[in-house]
Amino acid sequence: MLTAEARIRRLRWRLTALFALTSALALAGLAGFAIYSDSNARRDQLDDRLRLRGTATAKLIVYDDQDRLDIQSLLDIVGTECPQVTMVTVTSDTPAIAYAPPKPCMHAAEADVRRLATTAVAQHSAVSADGHTADGRPVRLFAAPFDGPSGESAAGAVVLAADASGSQAQHQLRLVLIIGSLVLVSVSGLAGHLLSGRAIRPALTSLRQQEEFLADAAHDLRTPAATLRALAATALHEQAGHPQPAARTSALQRTEHLAARMGDLIDGLLTRARLMAGVATPVREPLRLDQLVEAVVEDTDTQGHRVTVVTERAVVVGDVDLLHRAVANLLGNALAHGHAPGVPAEVRLAVTGDGTVTVDDSGPGVPPELAGSLFERHRSGSGSSGLGLSIASWVAHVHGGSLTVATSPTGGARFVLRLATS
Known part of the structure; x- marks a missing residue:
């Protein structure tokens, strides 16, 4: 059984063959019409030449005194x-x-x-x-x-x-038409192949995106699922054997944390799939960007980290849910990677009136060689799905904005999300 990509590529060759066949039939019809018209024109020209000479020759027919044909004058000329x-x-x-x-x-x-x-x-x-x-x-x-x-x-x-x-010119005309038609059919077939390739490119891209989505889901959910099973088994073993409340509580807490992380992963994967497949249509409506950022900080469990918010009134036109996820991903990335091990993170969010959100952290920063590929999937470092920053970047582009990374004045990383204001 052929794969979906193989069927799409077979369709491309069928479209190429159909394009070439259509061109060949059209050129054959035009070539036949040209040969027919040329033959008629040459026959008319030949008829004119015969008529001119035949009429002149008929006038040379004379008779002698005995009403007999005298063809001597005809013999002298013909x-x-x-x-x-x-x-x-x-x-x-x-x-x-x-x-x-x-x-x-x-x-x-x-x-x-x-x-x-x-x-x-x-x-x-x-x-x-x-x-x-x-x-x-x-x-x-x-x-x-x-x-x-x-x-x-x-x-x-x-x-x-x-x-x-037929004269030599007629044979040359037919030869030129045949060779020209073959060349044009070849060119049209090549053009059809290129055009059909461009036509099926979105289908191939969507197929690859679907495959990447499935790979992401398998990659990102396999480890948390295995860990959840192990933690649940540990909790059950501790409860059935030698109860140790502290160990059981820690295992259950980790289980809860991983379950929450799996939920975030699933939401992120679905959001990415909707964006890449083009089925997510952003709801364009005016919203207060400063209030949205404050709401994101209030909804986030900072886990002992220090988060500072400085905002100015900023009104942008965009999708509330998508922008909420983009800012939440930026904040979550700063809390996860913007600090040294064992040291609370210091994150600063700033919103300016031109629709810019700046997220500064006090972590190790981003090496220059990774800045260009940081927003690709699986680029966010160990312990995370690698989708947060890529989703934030996609949301920015969907809204006609951009997401860039630079070095923060505090020595960490600075992410700048720019959106168009109303």
Whole structure:
């Protein structure tokens, strides 16, 4: 069974083939129309040339004193050059060859020549038709009637025959059209492949994001789940065997802490999935950024750390829930990593009127080589999911803002969240 990515890539090749096939059919139609139009134009040109010469030749037909055909003047001019000239007399609807070149440049079928001459005499007008040589090559025939001795009716017709199998220019045109069509089909196929690749790129990106989300969930929930099971087993063992209230209480506290952390992980993963999949539509409404930051600090368990809040009135347009999570993630990151082991953290949050939230801590800071990749997943250091800062960065970009990191004046890290004000 093919994977989802393999099916998407197979769809890309099918789209490429469909694009190339459509282009090939269109080009074949255009090439056929061009060849047909060129053939008609060349045939019309050939007919004009035959008509001009045939009409002039028919006027050279004269009679002697005994009303017999005098074709000497015709012989002096026609000779054996092409187009081939044949004179046919028609008496009582019975055509007879009165003159045929002794060394013709082609051997047009006599049946075709006689038939066309009969038609021209019957209609008393010039006619054209397609014919064939003895070996099957196509020829173009033209018949111009000439009058009899009395001048009252047509006595016969001059029939001209010219090769209609196509000139070298026609063959070159067809070759150019075939080669050009192949090149254009190849180019259109390549263009279709590139365009279809760009079209399916969002689908592949969404698929990879889904796979990353599942990998994140498996990676981040496996360890807390195993630890929860071990702590629960320890608590049950202590309760069933030799009760030690202090150990049992510590195990249960750690269990509660890990359960809360798993809840935060799940919320973070769901938020990240919604943002990356584009299904989370931020609710744009005016809100007080300073009040939101104060509410985040009040809702956070600082666990003995010192948090200072300095705010100015700032009104921004954004999603309350997403901004609340972004600020909470920044504060949680400062409380977790912004201090030395065993020393309470000193975190300072400042909100300015231009929609900027600054979070300073007193930790070791961020090395310059990690500043560019700090907002990628799994970059927040040991003991955390690595999603907090990446989610905060995504929230900032969703709101048209930015999240940057620098060195704090206290020596720790400074995270600056900038949002657009109303």
